[in-house]
Amino acid sequence: MKRREFLKTVGGVAGWAALAGPQAWAAPLTETVAGLPRRRLGRTNVNLSIVGFPGLALIHYEQDRCTAAVRDALERGVNYFDVAPAYGNGQCETKLGMALQGVDRARYFLACKTKKRDANGARQELENSLRLLKTDYFDLYQLHHLVRPEEVKQALGPGGAMDAILKARDQGRVRWIGFSAHTTKAALEALRGFPFDTVMFPINFVEFYTRGFGREVLALAAERGVAVLAIKPMSYGAWPQGMERTRQWWYRSVETPEDVELALRFALSQPGVVAGFPPAFLDLLDRAIEAAKRFKPLDEVAEARLKAMAANCGSIFLREEQQVALGGAPAASAWPGCPYACA
Numbered sequence: 227m228k229r230r231e232f233l234k235t236v237g238g239v240a241g242w243a244a245l246a247g248p249q250a251w252a253a254p255l256t257e258t259v260a261g262l263p264r265r266r267l268g269r270t271n272v273n274l275s276i277v278g279f280p281g282l283a284l285i286h287y288e289q290d291r292c293t294a295a296v297r298d299a300l301e302r303g304v305n306y307f308d309v310a311p312a313y314g315n316g317q318c319e320t321k322l323g324m325a326l327q328g329v330d331r332a333r334y335f336l337a338c339k340t341k342k343r344d345a346n347g348a349r350q351e352l353e354n355s356l357r358l359l360k361t362d363y364f365d366l367y368q369l370h371h372l373v374r375p376e377e378v379k380q381a382l383g384p385g386g387a388m389d390a391i392l393k394a395r396d397q398g399r400v401r402w403i404g405f406s407a408h409t410t411k412a413a414l415e416a417l418r419g420f421p422f423d424t425v426m427f428p429i430n431f432v433e434f435y436t437r438g439f440g441r442e443v444l445a446l447a448a449e450r451g452v453a454v455l456a457i458k459p460m461s462y463g464a465w466p467q468g469m470e471r472t473r474q475w476w477y478r479s480v481e482t483p484e485d486v487e488l489a490l491r492f493a494l495s496q497p498g499v500v501a502g503f504p505p506a507f508l509d510l511l512d513r514a515i516e517a518a519k520r521f522k523p524l525d526e527v528a529e530a531r532l533k534a535m536a537a538n539c540g541s542i543f544l545r546e547e548q549q550v551a552l553g554g555a556p557a558a559s560a561w562p563g564c565p566y567a568c569a
Contacts, residue, residue, distance in 0.1 A: 261519045262303030265500045267335075268423055268453030270402060272365070274306045274335055274501050276494055277518045278455070281309030282506035284321040295508050296325035300333060302515055306501055309359070310339040310370055311351055316358055323359040336361060339370035339406065340387060343380045348387035352394055363398060366424060367391055369405040372412040374550055382419045406457065408543060409550045413443045422452055428543055429456035429499055431492040432463040435536040439543060440496075448498050456502035459493035460486060460510065463539030477542045479505045485535070486510075487517040492532055495524035 255263045256273045264273040279299050284292045296307070309322050319338070326334065338355045342348040352367065369381050369388075381387040394400040404424030407413035413427055425447050433439035447454050462478040462485075465471055473479070480489045486504075493502045504514035524532075 258303075259305070260301065260303035262515060263518065263521055264303075264305070267402075267500050269451060270423065270453075272335060275304045275518075276501050276521065277304060277490075277511075277514045278306035278308050278337075278501045278503045279304050280503045280506050280511065281307060281318045281322050282313045283508055283511060284309075284318045284325075285314045285506065287321075287508065289321055289324060291508075292321040293325040295511070296322065297329075299511070299515070300329065304515065305333060306335045306337070308337045308503060310341075311355055312339075312341055312370065316354070319355055319358040323361070327360060331361065335365045337366035337368065337404075338364050339368040340391075341370045343369075343377050343387050345385050345387060345389040349390040349394070352390065352399070356399065364400050366402045366404055367394065367400040368403070368424070368426065369416070372405055372407040372416055373409050373546065375411050375415040378412055378415040378419060382416075388420065404455070406455075407443075409547050410439070410442055411550055414446055417443070417446045417450055417452060421450070424453045424455055424500075426455040426457055428458040428461075429454065429493045429496055429502070430458045430461045431489055431532045432461060432536045432539045433458075433541055433543060434492070435533050436463075436539060437541060437544065439541070439547070444496055444498060452498070453500045454496070454498040456493040456496070456499050458505075458542070459502035460489045460504050460514065461542060462489075463536075464542050466540070473507065475505065475507075477505075479510060481510075481513075483513060483517065486513045487520060488528055488532055488535075490514060490517050491521060491524050491528055494518075494521055 254265065256266050257264050259275070263276050265276055266272070267274050279296065287295070307322060309318050311319060313319070336359065338359065340348045340351045342351050356362070356364070372378055391400060391403055395403065402423040404422050404426060405416050406426035407416060408428065413425060416422065417425060425443065427440060427443050429440050434441070444454060460479050462480050465478050480486050490502055493499055504510045
């Protein structure tokens with residue numbers, strides 16, 4: 227990324243943030259479509275459904291079921307679809323691309339990601355994703371699964387992935403730019419290093435109430451005017467020792483309609499949060515959509531119940547956070563039982 231272009235962009239964002247101020251960054255509801263609320267995505271002119279479609283869910287189903295689920299979500303007000311090359315090694319991109327064929331491109335917001343940190347790798351991955359998803363452009367393109375500050379610096383530095391992403395934006399193949407991160411250090415490094423439009427980060431009641439995970443990222447995102455996209459909002463923490471796993475997944479999810487509603491109320495009530503993504507199962511997406519239709523801001527009664535639910539729950543991010551804090555690269559064991567560590 228050229229220094230002159232970087233400084234020009236930073237200056238523009240800093241000016242906007244100074245005028246608007248953190249209090250203006252509350253991600254208010256803007257409209258409702260098919261009963262599902264939408265919010266403005268930060269500095270853009272786009273309104274997004276407060277529940278996004280988790281493209282990773284398509285890994286579990288055949289194409290007919292995937293297509294039906296995508297079309298059903300659209301009819302129920304979902305317009306935000308998220309996917310990545312790492313999801314099934316392109317399998318989810320292929321399925322989503324086929325499911326969206328024939329749908330008016332203006333009806334949906336399509337977000338994709340890259341785990342490549344160099345310009346050439348990011349360019350190739352972006353081009354392949356465009357091909358698989360059968361589209362000419364991405365509404366949002368993100369650096370995927372940032373963990374260590376060093377990889378953030380590599381991606382933003384000379385010859386890094388951001389060079390390719392900025393070029394793609396200039397060519398009209400990318401509209402807005404964001405990142406996803408799983409550690410506080412990586413997220414803060416990214417937010418300080420480039421004027422991103424979005425940050426995708428775990429915003430979850432268990433992680434937040436048991437150890438404050440997410441507070442610093444929410445605060446800096448608000449200061450910089452960056453929209454927040456909540457991942458793992460329905461996580462119920464690590465599977466307790468000895469508990470039978472009702473789903474073959476690496477973390478436990480809230481399941482009942484009441485608990486799903488509470489968990490989403492928490493995430494969607496945090497400053498700057500625009501949308502949240504349920505775990506990668508279509509039945510949980512269904513429950514999330516229904517819960518989001520009943521959304522109301524968190525109150526003291528709901529917060530007290532969530533704190534009680536979070537007590538004694540295990541974190542699914544602490545081990546990775548600790549390894550990075552100590553200066554090492556996360557080991558595979560940081561994600562025990564996770565088949566897709568980049569989810």
